[in-house]
Amino acid sequence: MxxxxxxxxxxxxxxxxxxxxxxxxxxxxxxxxxxxxxxSINFKLIAWARPAIALASAAAIISVVGASLxxxxxxxxxxxxxxxxxMLTVWxxxxxxxxxxxxLEILGGKYGSK
Amino acid sequence: xxxxxxIESLIARVKxxxxxAFSSLIRVHLRAAYLTALAIVGDPSDAEDVVQDxxxxxxxxxxxxxxxxxxxxxxxxxxxxxxxxxxKHRRFCEIGTRNVARVSENYPPKIADLKLxxxxxxxxxxxxxxxxxxxxxxxxxxxxxxxxxxALDISELMCRQHLFAARKKLRAQLNMEISQEVKKNxx
Numbered sequence: 001m002x003x004x005x006x007x008x009x010x011x012x013x014x015x016x017x018x019x020x021x022x023x024x025x026x027x028x029x030x031x032x033x034x035x036x037x038x039x040s041i042n043f044k045l046i047a048w049a050r051p052a053i054a055l056a057s058a059a060a061i062i063s064v065v066g067a068s069l070x071x072x073x074x075x076x077x078x079x080x081x082x083x084x085x086x087m088l089t090v091w092x093x094x095x096x097x098x099x100x101x102x103x104l105e106i107l108g109g110k111y112g113s114k
Numbered sequence: 115x116x117x118x119x120x121i122e123s124l125i126a127r128v129k130x131x132x133x134x135a136f137s138s139l140i141r142v143h144l145r146a147a148y149l150t151a152l153a154i155v156g157d158p159s160d161a162e163d164v165v166q167d168x169x170x171x172x173x174x175x176x177x178x179x180x181x182x183x184x185x186x187x188x189x190x191x192x193x194x195x196x197x198x199x200x201x202k203h204r205r206f207c208e209i210g211t212r213n214v215a216r217v218s219e220n221y222p223p224k225i226a227d228l229k230l231x232x233x234x235x236x237x238x239x240x241x242x243x244x245x246x247x248x249x250x251x252x253x254x255x256x257x258x259x260x261x262x263x264x265a266l267d268i269s270e271l272m273c274r275q276h277l278f279a280a281r282k283k284l285r286a287q288l289n290m291e292i293s294q295e296v297k298k299n300x301x
Contacts, residue, residue: 006284008254010230013148013158024144027166028137031173036131038174 116142122182129176140169143186146255146265147193153246154197156239158231160204161197168196187265237287241280248273249280 014020116124121142127135147168152161172192179188238246247266251257252273257265259273266273 004281005253006249006281006288008234008250011149011152011158011234011250012145012254013162014145023162023166024137024141027140027144027169028133030166030170031140032133032136034170035128035136035173035176039131 118183121185125176125179125182125185128173136173143189144169146186146251146257147189149250149255150190150193150247151197152235153238153250154194154243155201156235158235160200164197164200165193167200168193171196184264186261187267190265233288233291237284237291240287241283242276244268245276245280245283248276249284252277253281 009015013023121139124135124139124142128139144165148161148165151164151168152158155161155164168189172189179185181188238249241249244266248262251262251265252259259270259277262268263270263273268276
């Protein structure tokens with residue numbers, strides 16, 4: 001299937017060795033400089049990141065410790081803080097349900113009265 | 115082409131900042147990269163500029179080469195994309211080498227080469243970009259079909275087909291040019 005090769009050697013850039021070596025040196029110098037600049041930028045970013053990460057970690061630890069030291073409220077205290085009427089709170093925490101009319105009365109109106 | 119392990123070792127040394135490893139890695143891959151750029155931009159001096167910028171980009175982001183054993187394909191993709199972008203925006207693109215003397219300014223190509231080179235470049239212009247890449251990498255860089263296929267992300271069979279088509283077109287084009295010259299000289 002393959003026909004004979006065509007002589008493309010005039011396109012070979014390395015035929016002129018001196019010129020080719022100059023190109024290699026030029027590319028190498030630019031590549032080395034660019035990579036060193038890039039690595040030094042990354043190094044600076046990492047250097048800044050470390051104290052930032054340390055501060056964030058400290059803040060997180062303080063929050064967790066603070067939350068764990070805060071006394072847990074009982075259910076009754078939670079309902080009282082939420083201003084739920086005491087009768088409803090007692091029924092609810094005891095696992096009972098009050099009749100609807102009583103709930104409505106407690107919540108502040110004689111609903112449903114005709 | 116170096117063995118895969120040698121290339122992996124060079125890449126590791128480049129990542130550690132060893133200057134000698136840069137030159138070695140560039141020396142191994144520069145010609146293939148240049149030919150890839152030439153296939154797209156169509157001009158040898160422009161191909162030199164494009165390939166310089168592409169290599170700088172590649173070495174800056176060397177960490178993104180996840181598989182060092184596929185470094186050639188990864189590098190040629192960067193060269194190809196850079197050459198395509200350059201071709202699209204050639205009037206507006208700020209090529210980094212404008213701050214650096216072009217190779218062609220310090221080392222102008224020899225006159226004897228220019229005529230032959232121009233003839234081949236004009237003939238290559240009648241090929242598709244992938245045919246150009248395949249014929250240059252195979253016939254000039256002497257890569258195997260498997261290597262070209264992996265670098266260009268095509269099957270070996272497609273590679274052989276492109277090579278066949280490329281050689282046929284080139285031969286037709288070169289024969290036509292020779293006939294035209296003979297006719298011109300015969301008048």
